[in-house]
Amino acid sequence: MKPDDAAVIRSxxxxxxxxxxxxxxxxxxxFLQRFPPGVTLINENDEADFLHVVVEGQVELFATFGExxxxxxxxxxxxxxxxxxxxxxxxxxxxARTLQKSQVLMIPAEKVRDAMGTDAAFTRAVVTELxxxxxxxxxxxxxxxxxxxxxxxxxxxxxxADAEGAGRITLPFExxxxxxxxxxxxxxxxxxxxxLKTHGVTSRGAVxxxxxxxxxxxxxxxxPLIDGPE
Amino acid sequence: MKPDDAAVIRSxxxxxxxxxxxxxxxxxxxFLQRFPPGVTLINENDEADFLHVVVEGQVELFATFGExxxxxxxxxxxxxxxxxxxxxxxxxxxxARTLQKSQVLMIPAEKVRDAMGTDAAFTRAVVTELxxxxxxxxxxxxxxxxxxxxxxxxxxxxxxADAEGAGRITLPFExxxxxxxxxxxxxxxxxxxxxLKTHGVTSRGAVxxxxxxxxxxxxxxxxPLIDGPE
DNA sequence: CGCTCGTTTGAGAGGTCTCAATTTGGGTGG
DNA sequence: CCACCCAAATTGAGACCTCTCAAACGAGCG
Numbered sequence: 001m002k003p004d005d006a007a008v009i010r011s012x013x014x015x016x017x018x019x020x021x022x023x024x025x026x027x028x029x030x031f032l033q034r035f036p037p038g039v040t041l042i043n044e045n046d047e048a049d050f051l052h053v054v055v056e057g058q059v060e061l062f063a064t065f066g067e068x069x070x071x072x073x074x075x076x077x078x079x080x081x082x083x084x085x086x087x088x089x090x091x092x093x094x095x096a097r098t099l100q101k102s103q104v105l106m107i108p109a110e111k112v113r114d115a116m117g118t119d120a121a122f123t124r125a126v127v128t129e130l131x132x133x134x135x136x137x138x139x140x141x142x143x144x145x146x147x148x149x150x151x152x153x154x155x156x157x158x159x160x161a162d163a164e165g166a167g168r169i170t171l172p173f174e175x176x177x178x179x180x181x182x183x184x185x186x187x188x189x190x191x192x193x194x195x196l197k198t199h200g201v202t203s204r205g206a207v208x209x210x211x212x213x214x215x216x217x218x219x220x221x222x223x224p225l226i227d228g229p230e
Numbered sequence: 231m232k233p234d235d236a237a238v239i240r241s242x243x244x245x246x247x248x249x250x251x252x253x254x255x256x257x258x259x260x261f262l263q264r265f266p267p268g269v270t271l272i273n274e275n276d277e278a279d280f281l282h283v284v285v286e287g288q289v290e291l292f293a294t295f296g297e298x299x300x301x302x303x304x305x306x307x308x309x310x311x312x313x314x315x316x317x318x319x320x321x322x323x324x325x326a327r328t329l330q331k332s333q334v335l336m337i338p339a340e341k342v343r344d345a346m347g348t349d350a351a352f353t354r355a356v357v358t359e360l361x362x363x364x365x366x367x368x369x370x371x372x373x374x375x376x377x378x379x380x381x382x383x384x385x386x387x388x389x390x391a392d393a394e395g396a397g398r399i400t401l402p403f404e405x406x407x408x409x410x411x412x413x414x415x416x417x418x419x420x421x422x423x424x425x426l427k428t429h430g431v432t433s434r435g436a437v438x439x440x441x442x443x444x445x446x447x448x449x450x451x452x453x454p455l456i457d458g459p460e
Numbered sequence: 461c462g463c464t465c466g467t468t469t470g471a472g473a474g475g476t477c478t479c480a481a482t483t484t485g486g487g488t489g490g
Numbered sequence: 491c492c493a494c495c496c497a498a499a500t501t502g503a504g505a506c507c508t509c510t511c512a513a514a515c516g517a518g519c520g
Contacts, residue, residue, distance in 0.1 A: 065376035084361040130360045131314040137367035144374045146295035
């Protein structure tokens, strides 16, 4: 691993407060691997062997039930995934596949658990990160149960626009993935976009333009208790 | 608080491994309050002041979006709620109200955070409990996105029947609450029960009978990665 | 006994899904 | 650089699921 990769990972909330020895030991025993797009990294039902850190690229977390499948989240640099399964030494609830050429750091689960026993600051960071993820999942449930598909899309667009600080968004992945992330079919996403056209949303390919933010917000009714990043 | 109440709380996974002083301090500064049914204990958007432990009765966690409302979970003795908000000193994402006459222990959030700094075993238990809740929430998302209403009901019934070890279930709360917990309307729950009639499910009032577990399971396709308790 | 509230049933509208047919747009190879 | 090609996206039709509104039913309680 390159020194600046290590520096970026070190700056993650999860590792920033850890002691030097703790971080060194975690990184020393970790593997940094490159993957082409479309590779399955983990399968639900497998034992949680590694904490994963996306250093480069894009990873999709998804879940299945019989033949049905849904996208649970997209992890981009620098983000971690399946912390909970690692901590409780459980099996994965979600599968993961690369959407782009990616670079992933894999830290042995055992080392993470060991580090918690010896580094209180790291443990505190783990708690904070876990609680953050927990709250994200709760918000996801709220969005799914309380909003329609078009509302979820509208709020996703608003959030994205705010993050990019513009009225023009470029989708970071295919619409098919977005539809699954929002809990609908690709066909339905198209129709949701058609609905939002009456609120100033136009799309050409992957480029979405929000002509009237206020009108879209009036429809979406964004709520920090559902849309907030944490 | 009565000594045996303290003993029950002490036996919770969250507190079982804590040092004696830690537990004593937490309980010493806590309030044990009784509430009649229908009382709102906390409101989403309020600051997280207390970790709540349901000692007796039944508490409903719910969330709202505009005029819409949905039940997030039901907490029964002895269970805790809103741990994540307490740990990260954030606002509540969910509201809570009593469904029955209840007794709730309220531990000041600050004391919980303090205890984590001084008691590593307690901290470890907090991590485990958090991760458990996180995984529960992920499973909830999976169920909502991957299953139909009737399927969610069927799996809920199977889980309940297994817990009670019988083919006959008595609903622990109103069907209205169950419908909201499962993410549908009361009318739709009735129709879901009608669907399950063809799979051996009959109901008279709050008493549900599963005549043919195998047939119901064939319809529900229970999955430990969605239905499991943790 | 009769009220009240939860539940059920019915009808109709809206939302979502599947299947199928086009259209679009990006990527590749000539 | 361009034409082709294929996957992704859109559009349409019909079925299914879910929601709302309304009314009837039933159980529990005063």
